[in-house]
Structures are given as structure tokens and as C-alpha cells.
Amino acid sequence: MTDTSADTVAAAGRPKARSLYQVSARTRKRHASETRFRMMGLAAVIFSIIALLGLMTSILSNGLSSFKQTYVTMEVFLDPAKLDKKGNRSPEDLAKITTFTIQPLIQTALAETMEARGIAVEGVNAKTAVELISKEAPAQLRHFVLANPELIGQSVRFELLASGRIDGYYKGRVTMESAALDRNISPEQLTLADELKAAGLLESRFNWSFFTAPDASDTRPEAAGLGVAILGSAYMMLIVLALALPIGVAASIYLEEFAPQNRWTDLIEVNIANLAAVPSIVFGILGLAIFINFVGLPQSAPIVGGLVLTLMTLPTIIIATRAALKAVPPSIKDAALGIGASKMQAIFHHVLPLAAPGILTGTIIGLAQALGETAPLLLIGMVAFVREYPGAPPEGFFDPASALPVQVYNWTQRGDPAFFERASGAIIVLLVFLVIMNTVAILLRRRFERRW
Amino acid sequence: MNALKFAAAALVASTAFAGTAIARDQIQIAGSSTVLPYASIVAEAFGENFSFPTPVVESGGSGAGRKKLCEGVGENTIDIANSSSRIKQSDIDLCASNGVTEIQEVRIGYDGIVFASDINGETFAFTPADWYNALAAKVMKDGALVDNTARTWADVNPDLPDQDILAFIPGTKHGTREVFDEKVLEAGCEATGAEEAFKAAGDEKAEGCIALRTDGASVDIDGDYTETLARIDANKNAIGVFGLSFYENNTDKLQVATMSGVNPSTESIASGEYPISRPLYFYVKNAHLGVIPGLQEYIEFFVSDEIAGPDGPLAAYGLVSDPELAKTQEKVANRTPMAPLN
Numbered sequence: 001m002t003d004t005s006a007d008t009v010a011a012a013g014r015p016k017a018r019s020l021y022q023v024s025a026r027t028r029k030r031h032a033s034e035t036r037f038r039m040m041g042l043a044a045v046i047f048s049i050i051a052l053l054g055l056m057t058s059i060l061s062n063g064l065s066s067f068k069q070t071y072v073t074m075e076v077f078l079d080p081a082k083l084d085k086k087g088n089r090s091p092e093d094l095a096k097i098t099t100f101t102i103q104p105l106i107q108t109a110l111a112e113t114m115e116a117r118g119i120a121v122e123g124v125n126a127k128t129a130v131e132l133i134s135k136e137a138p139a140q141l142r143h144f145v146l147a148n149p150e151l152i153g154q155s156v157r158f159e160l161l162a163s164g165r166i167d168g169y170y171k172g173r174v175t176m177e178s179a180a181l182d183r184n185i186s187p188e189q190l191t192l193a194d195e196l197k198a199a200g201l202l203e204s205r206f207n208w209s210f211f212t213a214p215d216a217s218d219t220r221p222e223a224a225g226l227g228v229a230i231l232g233s234a235y236m237m238l239i240v241l242a243l244a245l246p247i248g249v250a251a252s253i254y255l256e257e258f259a260p261q262n263r264w265t266d267l268i269e270v271n272i273a274n275l276a277a278v279p280s281i282v283f284g285i286l287g288l289a290i291f292i293n294f295v296g297l298p299q300s301a302p303i304v305g306g307l308v309l310t311l312m313t314l315p316t317i318i319i320a321t322r323a324a325l326k327a328v329p330p331s332i333k334d335a336a337l338g339i340g341a342s343k344m345q346a347i348f349h350h351v352l353p354l355a356a357p358g359i360l361t362g363t364i365i366g367l368a369q370a371l372g373e374t375a376p377l378l379l380i381g382m383v384a385f386v387r388e389y390p391g392a393p394p395e396g397f398f399d400p401a402s403a404l405p406v407q408v409y410n411w412t413q414r415g416d417p418a419f420f421e422r423a424s425g426a427i428i429v430l431l432v433f434l435v436i437m438n439t440v441a442i443l444l445r446r447r448f449e450r451r452w
Numbered sequence: 453m454n455a456l457k458f459a460a461a462a463l464v465a466s467t468a469f470a471g472t473a474i475a476r477d478q479i480q481i482a483g484s485s486t487v488l489p490y491a492s493i494v495a496e497a498f499g500e501n502f503s504f505p506t507p508v509v510e511s512g513g514s515g516a517g518r519k520k521l522c523e524g525v526g527e528n529t530i531d532i533a534n535s536s537s538r539i540k541q542s543d544i545d546l547c548a549s550n551g552v553t554e555i556q557e558v559r560i561g562y563d564g565i566v567f568a569s570d571i572n573g574e575t576f577a578f579t580p581a582d583w584y585n586a587l588a589a590k591v592m593k594d595g596a597l598v599d600n601t602a603r604t605w606a607d608v609n610p611d612l613p614d615q616d617i618l619a620f621i622p623g624t625k626h627g628t629r630e631v632f633d634e635k636v637l638e639a640g641c642e643a644t645g646a647e648e649a650f651k652a653a654g655d656e657k658a659e660g661c662i663a664l665r666t667d668g669a670s671v672d673i674d675g676d677y678t679e680t681l682a683r684i685d686a687n688k689n690a691i692g693v694f695g696l697s698f699y700e701n702n703t704d705k706l707q708v709a710t711m712s713g714v715n716p717s718t719e720s721i722a723s724g725e726y727p728i729s730r731p732l733y734f735y736v737k738n739a740h741l742g743v744i745p746g747l748q749e750y751i752e753f754f755v756s757d758e759i760a761g762p763d764g765p766l767a768a769y770g771l772v773s774d775p776e777l778a779k780t781q782e783k784v785a786n787r788t789p790m791a792p793l794n
Contacts (some may be wrong), residue, residue, distance in 0.1 A: 100758055129495040135765070139500040178704035181571060217496040218489040218701075219769055257574045263654075296528055299480060300508050378512075381482070385492040387499055388478065399487035400478060400508045413676045415489065420678075 059431075063424025065171040069207035069222065070162040072133055072196065074154045078145060089149045097145065099138035106130060106137055106160070119195045123188035131185070132193055134161035136216065136223035162202060164221040164418040166193050170204050173417065190197050195267065210425060214387040215410070217403065221418035224411070226426055228386050232302050232401030233371060233433075235393060240313055240370050241308025245363050247310075248317030249352075255318075257347055258327045277314035283312045284376030292380060299381035300400035308376045315365040320362020324355040333352040357448035364441040374405040382406055404430045462514045476527045479507035479747055483517020483534030484627060485676060486563060486695060487732050490766050491534050494754045495674075495767065500751070504746030514627050518735065521555075522547035525739045531747055533735045536563065536627035541793055554738035556752060557790035559780055560760055562772035564696035564721040565631055565728045568706040570688045574613035576709035580727070583610045584640025586617045587670045589663040592646045597653065620683050620692040621664075623674035627730075632693060633662045635728045681705065696721070697770025721772040722762075729772065738789055749786075755780050 018024065023031075080087065082105060083097055111126040137160040145152065161167075165185035168174040169191075179187045182399065196202040213225025258264045287308035291297045298302050328351045336346035377383055383406050390399035402410075404426060411423035481491055488511045499506025503700045510517075514535040521533035522543055539557065547555060558789040567578060585608045605612035622628040639663035641647045664670045673680050673692075680692040681702060691709070696716055699706055708716055711727060720726040734754075741748050753759060755777060760766050762773040774780060 095518075098758075099497065142500065174704075181729075182704040183700055184703075219491040219493055219765060220496075282575050292528060298528065299530070300510070351577060381480075383512070384482075384508050384510040385488070385495065386508050387496060388757060413485070413678055415677065415698040416704065 003106045010356045026271035033078075037117060037286050039231060043130070059424050061429050063426075063428045065173075066421045066428075068171065068204050069209070070167040070202060072160050072162050072202050073157065074109060074112075074160070074201055075157050076105055076141065077112075077155045078141075078152045079105055080331045081106075083152050084149075088315045089152065091149070092202050094146055094149055094168055097142055097401045099142055102138040102145075102265025103130075106133060106141065113161070113201065113206070114196075117199050117201070119192070119199060121188050121192040121195060123186070124192050125228045128186070128189060129192060130162055132166050132189060132196070134163050134222050135220045136161050155272070160192070161220075164416060166190070166202075167204075167222050168418055168421075170197075171421070174422065210422075211429070214389065215385060215407065216387075217385070218414050218416055218419075221414070221416045221422060224419070224422055226404065226407060226429060228389055229388055229402040229404045229407040229426070230429075231396075232382070232386075232406075233404045235302035235390065235397055235401060236306040236309055236403060237367055237371060238393070239303065239397065240309050240367060241309040243306070244313045244317050244366065248314050248363070249321055249359060251314075252318050252325060253352070254348060256322050257343070257351075272315050272318050276319060277439055279375070280373050281375040281379070282310055283308050284379035286311065286408050287376060298398055298400070300384050300386065301398050302382075302401045303397040304380045305377055305382050305401075305403065308380060309370040309373060312373065312376065313370045316369065317359075318364035321355070321359045324358025324362065325351060327358060328354045354450060357445050360446050361441045364437050364444075368437045368441075371433060371437070372405050372430065374403075374409055377403055377406055383409060385410070404433070454597045456719055459513065471764070476772060477745055478505040479532065479744055479750055480510075480530040481507055481532040481534060481734075482520050482530045483510055483532075483734070484536040484732070485511040486514075486536040486627060487534035487560070487734065489697065489769065490560065490732070490771055493526050493765055493769060494759055497759065498746075498750050501565070502749060505512075507750060509677070512679075513625065518543045521735055521737060522550055522552055522726040524550040525552055525737065527744075529737070531740045531744050531788070532736055535735060536730065538731075538733065539735055539790075540699050544793065551745070554741065554789040555753075556735050556736040556738055556787065558736060558755060558757065558775055558784060559731050559756065559776075560734060560771070561732055561766065561774045561777075562721055562729045563732050564716050564718070564726060564770075565628060565635075565730070565770060566694050566696050566699050566716045567691055567692050567709040567711065568684075568699050569691045569709065569727075570684055571705055571707050573707070574615055575687055575707065576605070576612060576691065577713065578709050579609075579643070579712050580636050580640035581643040582612065582640070583619075583636045584644055584646065584661075585609070587619060587621075587664050588637065588646070588661070589665045590646070590660055592644050592649060596721075597646065597649045597660075607753055614688055617669045618690040619670045620673050620680045620690055621670055621694055622646040623672040625674060628693065628695070631728065631730045635730075637662050639727070651764045687757060695770070696745075696772070700770045718762075718767060718770065722775065731774075735790075741787060752781070755784055772792065 027377045031261045038402070045216065082101055084094065086093055088184045107130040110130050114120065116128065140160065141158065144156070144158075165174050165179070165182070166189070169179075174182070174185065174190070176187045176190060179190050193202060210225045211439050212227045213223060216223040216227045241311055255265060255268065287304055290305040291307055292299060293302045332350050332354065337343065341349065374383070382401070382403055384400070384401045384402065386400050388400065390396040390401040408423050408426045408430065411426065481495070487634035489507045490508060495507040495509050498504070499793070504575070514537055518535055518539055522532050523529045523769060539555070544555070547553070557629055567576070569576060582605070585591050585600070586602055586605065588600055591600045591602070602608050604614050606614040621632060638661050639660065641650075647658045647661055650660040675681065677694050677698040680694065684692050685705070694706070696718070699708055714720050714726045716726045721729045734748050736747070736751055757777070758764055760771070760773060760777055764773070769775045
């Protein structure tokens with residue numbers, strides 16, 4: 001526009017010839033506006049980078065510590081007088097052992113260990129000392145005893161989780177000052193923890209159980225892990241992949257290559273584009289009404305989550321697949337048809353393989369979007385406290401499970417600050433999965449994409 | 453091509469599975485987010501000590517949980533609804549219309565509601581009247597109802613610190629808000645004489661008592677207590693409303709205010725000295741007892757002395773143990789359905 005108007009001005013009557021080396025006011029103005037635009041663009045990019053950096057620093061600084069965990073190692077005497085009063089080691093009687101009967105064993109064991117090592121802190125008795133050890137420990141011991149009844153009557157070396165506050169002490173979340181005000185821990189207990197650490201009984205290690213353990217209740221944040229959530233998310237992704245990819249690709253091929261171009265196909269096209277923009281919670285409502293209330297599928301199950309997320313992902317996959325199919329030059333299909341291939345042969349032997357990288361990229365991006373989705377799961381009962389691992393597929397698809405973003409949401413709601421750290425840790429895990437998926441998408445595109 | 457065939461086979465297989473109903477072997481619970489921590493503690497301990505699988509506990513709110521309970525009888529409906537307020541007649545009617553006739557009401561204990569502020573800030577000693585005068589839309593002044601203009605707590609009560617009024621209270625969708633309205637605002641309304649004035653002005657039910665000022669001094673928090681805590685962290689002058697158990701987990705960041713001179717604790721709430729508390733319940737669908745494995749064992753375990761007693765893990769987490777627990781245990785053992793609401 002500016003150029004044409006400049007020409008008309010020039011044509012109307014040029015005042016006097018000017019050297020090209022002399023920059024006119026008009027040119028200066030145009031250059032200035034270009035510089036301004038560049039600066040604004042740069043500022044926008046810098047702003048987004050700062051926002052991203054801020055987000056990453058906050059998540060990493062809060063969450064990286066969840067990959068470390070403090071453990072207490074000590075020998076516990078499996079007292080037959082407490083565990084097996086009848087002395088017959090029968091599984092039925094042993095199954096009646098409760099965590100409440102095991103708790104005193106740990107208390108005694110810790111008191112004896114401290115005495116043997118000469119560790120004593122004023123203001124800490126056997127009852128408060130055992131608060132250093134997670135409430136998960138009796139469950140761990142009970143499980144061990146039921147699995148190894150022959151070891152009753154012996155001393156066994158156990159690695160027990162330290163309680164959330166002690167763990168927080170070695171991660172900087174709990175300090176002597178905060179402990180003085182905290183009702184769940186005292187500075188004396190922290191001093192005891194330091195002594196245990198000096199004696200080599202307490203140490204921090206990489207927290208594998210964060211990836212494998214199930215969720216835990218509010219009283220034991222140190223035992224909470226992502227195991228069930230990762231399984232649940234994986235199951236749902238499998239279902240989405242197995243359903244959305246074939247349906248999406250088939251629908252796209254039909255719409256792109258076979259369907260007549262008329263009002264109906266236009267209508268379908270508009271609807272697909274619309275569905276891609278529908279808020280995900282709507283799919284949750286649909287899932288509750290159809291899959292749970294009508295079909296009668298179980299609540300909280302990955303199969304329902306997977307079906308709902310399939311519906312949500314389908315439009316994305318269809319749009320990406322159609323774009324990829326369109327990008328294949330018609331000459332290739334024409335050539336195939338010209339030497340006598342049927343339409344189906346031309347599409348499946350030539351067009352589809354060439355469009356595959358684009359389709360896969362679209363699918364992976366759709367999956368990544370589905371992986372991070374919480375809202376539709378809220379209504380189908382997957383936002384829940386689930387501790388049992390789902391079984392192996394396909395039956396496991398019908399067992400209750402959680403999902404990664406759901407676990408983040410659940411943990412941020414809990415009272416104990418240790419769960420905040422876990423939630424940030426879960427966000428990191430989720431981000432790593434997303435980065436991997438998106439990297440694979442880019443790599444596939446780079447590796448196989450052909451340009452014409 | 454092969455992948456496509458495989459996917460098609462998977463599709464067929466999954467739809468075939470969808471047709472057959474799978475027997476459910478774990479207990480399904482939904483409802484109040486206030487009861488959720490207690491229910492998950494019990495669910496966890498139940499899974500550890502029994503051979504039944506750990507129950508699945510959903511949150512989503514008391515009302516939503518009761519509605520889900522009343523959806524009908526069968527494996528696709530939940531077994532237990534957690535609730536931080538008592539079941540309503542409308543829920544019972546809905547239940548009855550869907551064939552859920554026998555419901556057991558189990559009171560698990562009491563939950564205290566506390567007022568807390570930043571640990572390094574001023575210390576507060578409130579009465580319900582202070583809260584009413586600070587937050588209500590209309591207050592009594594010189595014997596007449598006028599718009600609330602109090603700016604600082606000292607304006608409300610000279611004994612309180614000269615600090616701007618800013619309160620984070622639970623949003624209306626929370627069960628906690630009902631208790632706040634009833635035990636704090638209405639109590640304050642009555643104490644200041646505003647209730648009389650409202651009634652005299654033709655407001656029969658004195659609904660003006662729970663109308664709050666809208667100039668930003670009172671902020672509704674629709675999220676959970678973690679949000680209130682984060683807001684207080686950002687705004688050190690604010691006072692927030694919390695559940696006792698949440699406060700007890702964050703005593704290093706919050707200081708609690710006394711109410712009518714009483715410090716909130718499980719003891720003062722159990723004795724009834726501390727005025728702001730409410731019972732917590734869960735509701736069991738009797739038709740599922742004996743059908744869902746472990747359901748009877750779970751509710752008996754929940755109300756056992758080991759769990760819900762004064763020395764149990766629930767009390768340690770901040771639940772105020774019910775002095776009439778023995779009665780509840782007996783009712784649960786007999787599977788006594790609840791009597792009609794009075």
C-alpha cells in the first residue's frame with residue numbers, strides 16, 4: 001500500500017531529483033516502523049521466554065526434591081509373642097496381624113538401636129522417636145511378615161521411610177525454626193534425626209518408589225507415588241491410540257478421497273472443526289451419560305477415560321490426517337491410477353505411506369493433549385484416591401485407576417505441605433513425558449517428511 | 453496395514469468387553485472433600501489390614517456425593533457418600549424414587565472450623581459478634597441498621613488490632629460456609645441485636661444476617677484450604693477460615709485466633725467449649741451390604757475405636773472423636789437404616 005501511494009505521489013509531480021544515498025523522511029519513517037515492529041516481536045518472544053523460565057524454575061525448585069527420599073535403616077526383631085501368639089505360623093492367623101500390633105515392634109526396635117549406638121537426645125522418648133519413621137512402615141513390615149512367615153522370631157534388616165517432616169528437613173522445607181512452631185515435629189526430633197544420620201542409620205537416596213508406589217493418604221506424604229497414575233495414563237493412551245488412530249485415519253481417507261463434495265460433507269467438516277474446539281469437560285459429561293449410565297461401564301476405569309479422551313482426540317487427528325493427505329501431490333495418485341491401480345490401491349500403496357509422517361505427528365500431538373487432560377476425568381470418577389494397581393490389560397482397563405494430571409490436582413489439594421513438593425514432582429514427570437512425545441513427533445517429521 | 457488390522461481387532465475386542473458387566477470387587481466412595489482425608493486414611497489402613505482391595509475414594513462435594521449415592525442400586529453406583537452436612541429430605545426423596553430405600557447414616561466425628569492468620573502477624577481474639585460487625589452488609593449502630601463502614605478490626609472492636617479487615621471465607625458451594633453462616637454470622641447477628649432489627653423490618657427469617665458486604669473486605673474462596681493458605685501468604689493482613697486438621701498440619705505458617713476466649717483444639721471442640729464445629733457423616737447404601745465384598749467390614753473398621761477413637765489416626769489428623777462412638781458402632785453392626793429426618 002505504501003509503495004503504490006508513494007508512486008502516485010511521485011507521479012503527480014516530483015519536486016526535485018534527490019540522491020539515492022540521501023535517505024528521505026519517508027524511508028526513515030518506514031525503517032523506523034520496521035524497527036519498532038521487530039522490537040515488539042522480540043519483546044513478545046522475550047516475555048514468553050521469561051514466563052516459561054519462571055514457570056520452569058518454580059516447578060523445578062519445588063519439585064526436584066521429590067526425586068530424593070530419606071530412609072531409616074535398622075534391624076527389627078519380629079517378635080513371635082506379638083506376631084504369632086499361637087506359634088503355628090498358619091496363614092489364616094497371620095493374616096489377622098494388624099498394623100496396630102506391628103507399630104510397637106518398630107518403636108522397640110528403634111529404641112534398642114538407639115541404645116546400642118549410644119544415641120540419646122534430651123526431650124525425645126521412645127514414643128516421640130518413632131515419629132521419625134513413616135506410618136507406612138508397619139504396612140511394609142506386615143507385608144513382609146505375611147510373605148516370609150519363616151522369619152518370625154529373627155531380627156531382619158529393614159529400610160523404612162522417614163516421616164514427611166524429617167524428609168522435608170533434609171530438603172530444606174522444614175527448619176529448626178519452623179519445627180519449633182510445628183505440632184507434628186519438634187526441634188529435638190530433628191536433632192535426633194541428625195544424630196541418626198551421623199551414625200549412618202538415616203540416609204537420602206534417589207526415590208524410585210516415587211514412580212512405582214501408589215498414592216498414599218494425607219498422613220504419609222512420604223509414601224505417595226505415581227505408580228497407579230502412570231499405569232492409568234498409559235492404559236488410557238493405549239486405548240486412545242488403538243481407537244482414535246484407525247477411526248480418525250479411516251474417516252479422513254473417506255472424507256478426503258471418496259466422499260462426494262456436497263452440503264453434507266461441508267456440514268461434517270464444519271462439525272469436526274467445531275468439535276476440536278469444544279471444552280473437554282463436555283466430553284466428560286458425554287462419557288458419564290453414555291459409557292457409565294447407558295452402557296454400564298465401571299466408574300473410575302481407564303476404559304471409560306480412554307473412550308472419552310478418544311472422542312476428544314478424534315477431531316485433532318482427523319484434521320491433521322486430512323492436511324497430511326492433502327499435502328501429497330495429486331500427480332502421485334494420478335500416476336498410480338494411470339497405470340491401472342484401483343483407487344484404494346492408489347491410496348493405500350502410495351498416498352497413505354507418504355502422508356504417514358504427518359498423520360503420526362498429528363496423532364502424537366493429539367495424544368500429548370489427551371495425556372494432560374483432567375477435566376473430562378473429573379466426571380467419570382477418575383479424580384479419586386486409588387491405591388490398588390489396575391490389573392494387566394485387557395481386564396485391567398476395567399479396574400479403577402488414576403491419571404498423571406489427576407494426581408497433580410489431588411496432591412495440590414492436600415493439607416500437608418509435603419504433597420506440594422510431590423505435586424511439582426508429578427508435573428515434572430508429566431512434562432518429561434510430553435517433551436518425549438513431542439520430540440518423537442518432530443523427529444518422525446524430520447526423518448520421513450518429503451517435500452515436493 | 454498390519455497395525456491397522458491390529459487396531460481394528462482391538463476396537464472389536466473392547467466393544468465386546470463393554471457388553472459384559474464386570475463384577476466390582478472394590479468399594480466405591482464419593483463425596484465431601486472435607487471427609488476425603490479421613491476416608492482415605494481409613495481406606496488405606498483397610499487395604500493394609502484386610503484381604504479386600506483398598507476402596508476408591510472420590511471427592512467432588514457433599515451434595516454431589518449424595519446425589520451419586522441416590523442414582524440407584526447396582527454395581528455402577530457408589531456404595532458410600534461422604535458428607536460434611538446432614539442429608540436433606542430432597543436427597544432422601546431422590547433416593548426413594550430410584551429404589552434406594554435403606555440408607556445408613558454414620559456419624560464419624562466432628563470437624564472444627566478455625567480462624568487463622570499469618571504466623572508473624574497480629575494475634576486475634578474474636579467473638580461471633582466481631583465477625584458479624586466486620587463482614588455483614590448491614591450492622592447495628594446506635595439502635596438502627598446501617599451500611600457497614602468498618603475499615604479496620606479496631607473499628608469493630610477496640611480490643612482488636614488496628615489492621616484492615618480482609619477475610620478469606622469459603623465460597624457458597626462449600627459445606628464449611630453453611631457452618632460459618634450459622635455458627636458465626638447468625639450467632640453474631642443475634643448477639644448484636646441485628647437479628648431483632650431485621651425481623652422488625654419485615655425480614656421474617658432474618659436472612660439479612662448472612663448477607664455479606666461486597667466492597668472487597670470479605671473474599672469468597674471457591675478452591676480449597678491450600679488456596680486460602682496461598683492467599684494469606686501473599687496477603688499477610690488477611691484472616692482465613694480453615695478446617696482444624698488443615699491448620700494442625702500448617703502450624704508453622706499459621707496462628708489460630710480464639711473464639712469467645714476458647715482456643716480451638718480437638719479437646720475444646722469435643723467438650724463443646726469451642727463453638728464452631730460440625731458433625732461429619734457418611735451414608736451407606738444398605739442394598740450393597742453383602743453384595744460388594746468388604747463393605748460391612750469397611751464401615752465397622754471405620755467406626756472402630758482403633759480408627760475413630762480418641763487415640764486413633766483420625767483424631768491424630770484433626771478429627772474430633774465422637775463421644776457417642778459406641779452407639780454408632782452398635783448401629784453399624786446392626787445395619788440400622790436411618791430414621792426419617794425430623
